Amino acid sequence: MIAPTGGGIITGLYAGAAPLLLILTFLGFGAFFLRAWRLYRYMRLGRDEARIDHPWRRVRDELVVYLGQRKLLKRPYYVRGLAHAFIFWGFIVITIGTVDLLVDGIIGFHLPGAGNAVFAWTIDIFAVLVLASIAIALVRRVFFPPPRMHVALDGYVILGMIAILMITLLLFEGAGLAAGNLEKGFTPPPIAGAILRSFVFPGESSAVVFFWSWWTHVVTVLAFAAYLPQSKHLHIVTTLPNVFFRKQTPRGALGLIKDIExxxxxxxxxxxxxxxxxxxxxxxxxxxxxxxxxxxxxxxxxxxxxxxxxxxxxxxxxxxxxxxxxxxxxxxxxxxxxxxxxxxxxxxxxxxxxxxxxxxxxxxxxxxxxxxxxxxxxxEGSAPPEAQRAMTNIERAGNPWGEPRETRGDWATDLGVPTFAEKPDAEYLYFVGCAASVDRRNQKVARALVKVLRTAGVSFAILASEETCNGDPARRIGNEYLWQMQAQRNIDTFKKYGVRKVIASCPHCFNTIANEYPQLGGNYEVIHALQLVDRLISEGKLKVGRGTAEAVAYHDPCYLGRHNGIYNQPRAVLDAIPGVQRVEIEPHNRERGFCCGAGGGRMWMEENVGQRVNHRRIEQLLAINSGATKVASGCPFCLIMLEEGVGAKGVQDQIRPVDVLELVAGRIEN
Amino acid sequence: MKILIPLKQVPDSTVRVKVAPDGTSVVTEGITWSISPYDEYAIEMALERKDADPSTVVAVVTVGPERSRDALRQALAMGCDEASLVRAEGAAPLAVARALAKVVAEAKPDLVLCGKQASDDDQGFVGPALAELLGWPHVATITKVVPAEGAVELWREVEGGHEVWKAPLPALATVHKSEKEPRYPSLPGIMKAKKKDIPERPLDALGVDVAAPTWTVVSMEPPPARGGGKILRDGDAKQIAERLATALRDEAKVL
Incomplete structure (x- = not known):
């Protein structure tokens, strides 16, 4: 920092500077720590939870998410994200300068390197970038307030404080230069240099400007520290630990209630x-x-x-x-x-x-x-009645529909699909899931997968009536007990047949078995059907022939995409089908894919407030005006919701919901 | 107020019932059992009274084999206070009613609520028979119960409205439906129910003969498998309509 060294301007202007600064610092940071300590004690009221697994991934996240501001720079927030990043990076650089300034002011000692030109230049440039970013933030707040953002006084106070900090910084830097505090032989930083050369500080007045801007800066810094923990801008401090302690287990895995009984x-x-x-x-x-x-x-x-x-x-x-x-x-x-x-x-x-x-x-x-x-x-046993019905059905029949347990394998009887009891040496278990077992529309998807697997020579078997719901809807409705019972039942069955590899055509089954069964000791190699098909195609084990040329929109299932990061493989499968032209439902695709409305047990609950989520999804689909005649997904619940949606919107003749597997199976060269 | 609910454990409605090889019974091996749905409504109705007035005591009893203990546990998990089992294998409906009359005489409830019929045999016998044996007033197929000074108002759904009957206590009613769907048990409820003691005694300890006047099942047959549907495609609308009418008259014999 271009602050005056011993015998410089401060002492020259005001002999009591160091003690006063010490008292102010004490007050500012005292207020900060007092409040922070209180907040910390409140936080510790919470349940214990270990968050120190995968330490290197945590360090990486700090670098990427915290320092790199990765999660700010996302669709559709690039401009404001970048503005934030500049304020953040500027803040880090300038904080180093502030520490130097306070240390020097109180004990008259400069941090190593603080007085050199490189640092002066860096601070100078960031101060300007921060000011520009604040201008963007202000313009947004005043003229285009984002509908969901909480625009409150708090935000203006903070932006105002940061602006004061930057302006006073540039001013006293300029004045400091005028007083000859830069190391000899270095080019003065551009902005402070410009201020130096401007009419602002003719001759003796540089000392006065320095004095006032320096003190305003310091007092603002300390006021900022005191104010911070009272405001939402505490995130400046808490984001650091919050990113470090973020969940490193799979996003799709909910926490286990241990020893539930x-x-x-x-x-x-x-x-x-x-x-x-x-x-x-x-x-x-x-x-x-x-x-x-x-x-x-x-x-x-x-x-x-x-x-x-x-x-x-x-x-x-x-x-x-x-x-x-x-x-x-x-x-x-x-x-x-x-x-x-x-x-x-x-x-x-x-x-x-x-x-x-x-x-x-x-x-x-x-x-x-x-x-x-x-x-x-x-x-309380106060889940919505329809959700209770679904849970009772899972409990008694092993599926939320309440279809007889013993009919679970009926869809496969005429195909002659073997059960594990009949084919104990099968390589894969095809975990069919409730939807493809009992829902007529989705049974066709299961049949399509059987055709694909047979063509590619994959060795597999099913469990038929020995399979039970994976438990996903129960767990997400909040019924951990029922989830554990269902999961344990499947794990026991898997154990009985020595299952090691599992194919799931339902992303909910996939997510639960892959990410949640390990909590109960069930560890398997789990693959979603579309991942497997992608692999079979690229290994040349599956040849897909040309069918009708058609444009197909891809709808990302949440439990494949956002929960498990599987965006590319289903697209690769679509792209590998000759004649199919893949269409994206922009901007609601990939990580911004819009839910079909059925996750979290919503499939079995009434939806009578507002618009139905699946109807909105169909509107988004129609809005892209792509000429797509099909919308393909990889999830039975999405399929049911999309089917209902096109029916309700009266567009079933324009666009037909399908599963990607059906497109593949329909074009297999035998 | 003390409410007693005699309940029956039946094959769950999600079970696909199969006739056993002996041709006179159904396969019970490995099936899921649950409380008969109308009995569940009776439990819910009683528990709604208990929600409104916590001094209400709700007891359940069943006359059945050892496995029916699970149904009693389920009722306790839902929030019932007491449960007891009268052990009997294949007791005839009249024997069940007689046993229940003894239980009622001991337990002295103010109100007995039965499901209007069990979902397995659909006889609707035990409730009215029990009222007859006790000499109590009986109101059938109620949907709501409201306590009134020394009596109860019993609501019945009729076409376009309600009938409200008033009965002095003690009384017996059979339940058609409760106002709310039967509640899903809370987990603490399930855990508490697991630990609760369910006293049991054999049917003959009540001085009731299992083989009281009954019937003999001669044979049981599954309903005939449904044939596939027929789709009339060829011809114009008039021709198709003609063939449809002919088919409905000659094949389906519904015209």
């Missing part, structure tokens, strides 16, 4: 039942509204707003925190009833992970929603 409470009965990390998420939320922008439930008029879910938990923590610090067992409202509307908000979630994907500071929304649903379902 011996627990007394389940889910979030109190704010204390959230883990400390869930509470840290609340401190980290910047109220930017990106999660809400991308939520299919909110977009279609439901009460759910993912940002509000996070902020409600934070607000409740701040409200109940003092009471719980006094008495850990004090009675508090269950978070699922924090507001009267809360249960309805919670039941509207499809667990599509659009919010999780969009969040720049790695907040985990779904886990909180499911924790609160667990409370509603397991403690």
């Amino acid at each position: 011996n627990q007394e409470t389940f889910g979030a009965a109190s704010i204390r039942d959230f883990s400390w990390k869930q509470l840290l998420d609340g401190y980290t939320c910047t109220e930017c509204g990106r999660c809400s922008d991308n939520c299919p439930a909110l977009a279609t008029g439901k009460l759910l707003d993912p940002q509000k879910i996070v902020l409600d938990i934070r607000d409740q923590l701040l409200r109940d925190g003092p009471k719980l610090l006094g008495d850990a067992k004090a009675e508090t409202t269950p978070p699922a009833h924090y507001l009267e509307s809360k249960p309805e908000e919670l039941w509207a979630c499809t667990t599509c992970a659009a919010c999780v994907e969009a969040c720049p500071v790695t907040i985990e929304h779904i886990d909180k929603i499911v924790d609160m649903r667990r409370h509603l379902t397991l403690m």
Whole structure:
């Protein structure tokens, strides 16, 4: 920092500078730490949770997500994302300068390298970039306020403070240069240099400008520190740990309730039942509204707003925190009833992970929603009646439809598909899933997969009536107990037949078996049917012939795409079919794919508020005006929802929903 | 108020029932059992009373084999307070009603709620028979119960509205439906139910003869398999309509 060294301007202008600075620093940071300590103690009210697995991935995330600002630079936020990145990077550089400035001001010692020209140049350039970015942020707030962003005074205060910091910085840098504080022989930094040469500091006045801009800068820094933990801008501090401690287990895996039979409470009965990390998420939320922008439930008029879910938990923590610090067992409202509307908000979630994907500071929304649903379902038995029916059906018949358990394998009888009992040496288990077993439309997809596997010479068998629901809907409705029972039953059956490799044509089965069964000791090599088909085609084991030339739109299932990062393989399969021209449902494709509305157990719940999510999806599909005559997916629930959607919109003659597997099977050269 | 619900464990509605090789019974091996749906409504109706007035005691009882313990556990998990089992294999409906009359005499409930019929044999016998044996008033197929001073109002759905019957206590009603769907048990409820003691005694301990007047099943047959549908394609609308009418008259014999 181009601050005057011993005997320089400060001491020259004001002899009491060092003690005064010491007191102000103490006050500013004192206020910061006092509040921060309180927030930390509230956070520690939360449940213990170890978040130190995969340390190297955590370090990588700090570099990429925190320092690299990776999650800010995403569709459709490139401009504002870049503006934020410049403020952030500028902030880091300038913070180093600020530390130097305070240390020098108090004890008269410069940090090594702080006085050289490279550093002066860096600060100079970043100060300008930060100012430009603040201008972008202000223009956005004033003229184009993003609909979901919480535009409040708080934001202006912070932007104003940062602007003051940058302007005063440039001013005293310029004045410092005028006083001859730059190392000899270096070119003065461009902006401060320009100020130096301008009419602002003729002769003696440079000392006065330096004095006032320097003090304004320092006081603003300290006010900023004191204000920070009172505002949403605490994320400047909390994002660092929040990114480090983010979930490193698969995104699609919900947390296990261990030793469930011996627990007394389940889910979030109190704010204390959230883990400390869930509470840290609340401190980290910047109220930017990106999660809400991308939520299919909110977009279609439901009460759910993912940002509000996070902020409600934070607000409740701040409200109940003092009471719980006094008495850990004090009675508090269950978070699922924090507001009267809360249960309805919670039941509207499809667990599509659009919010999780969009969040720049790695907040985990779904886990909180499911924790609160667990409370509603397991403690109160108050899940919506239709969801209860689905759970009873899973319990009694092994599928949410309530079709007789023993008819589960009937779709395959005329195809002569062997069961594991008949073909114990089969390489793969084809885990058919409930939808493809009992839903007539999806049985065709299962039959298509059988044809594909046979053509490619894959050795496989099914479990027929020995297979039971993987448990995904139950777990996402909040019924961890039923999930564990279903999962254990399948794991026992897999063990009985020595299953090691599993093919799933349903992304929900795929996600649960691959990512969640390991929690109960079930470890298998799990592959989604479209991944396998992609592999079979590239290995030359499967030849797909030419059929009718047609344009096919690809709809990303949430549990393939966002939850498991499988975007490319289904597209590769479509691209490998001669005559098929793949169409993207821009901009709602890949990581911004829009849910079909059926995830999170929503498949079995009524949807009578606002527009149906699947109808919105069909509108998006029609809006691209691509001439696509089919929309292909890789998920039985998407297929059901898309079918319903095209019917309701009366466009079933224009565009037909299919599974990618059906397109492949229909063009196989025998 | 004390409410007693006699319930029956039946093959779950998701089970595809098969006739056993003996031709006089159904296969029960490996099937899922559950509480008969109308009995579940009766339980829900009683529990709704308990929600409204926590001093209400809800008890369940069943006359059946050992496996019917699971049905009692399910009822406890839903929130019932007490359960007891009268052990009997293949007791005839009248024997069941007689056994239940003894149980009622001991337990002294104010109100007995039965499902209007069991979903397996659909006889609808035990409820009215039990009322007859007890000499209690009986109102059939109710949808709502409202306590009134020393009596109960029993609501029945009729075409376009309700009938409200009033019965002095003690009384017996058979249940058609509850206001809400039967509740899904909470997990603490399930865990508590697992630990609860379910006293049991054999049927003859109540002085009831299993083989009370009954019937003999001569034979059981599954319904005939449904044939495939027929699609009339060729010809214009008039010709198709003619052939459809002929088919409905001569083949289906419905015209």
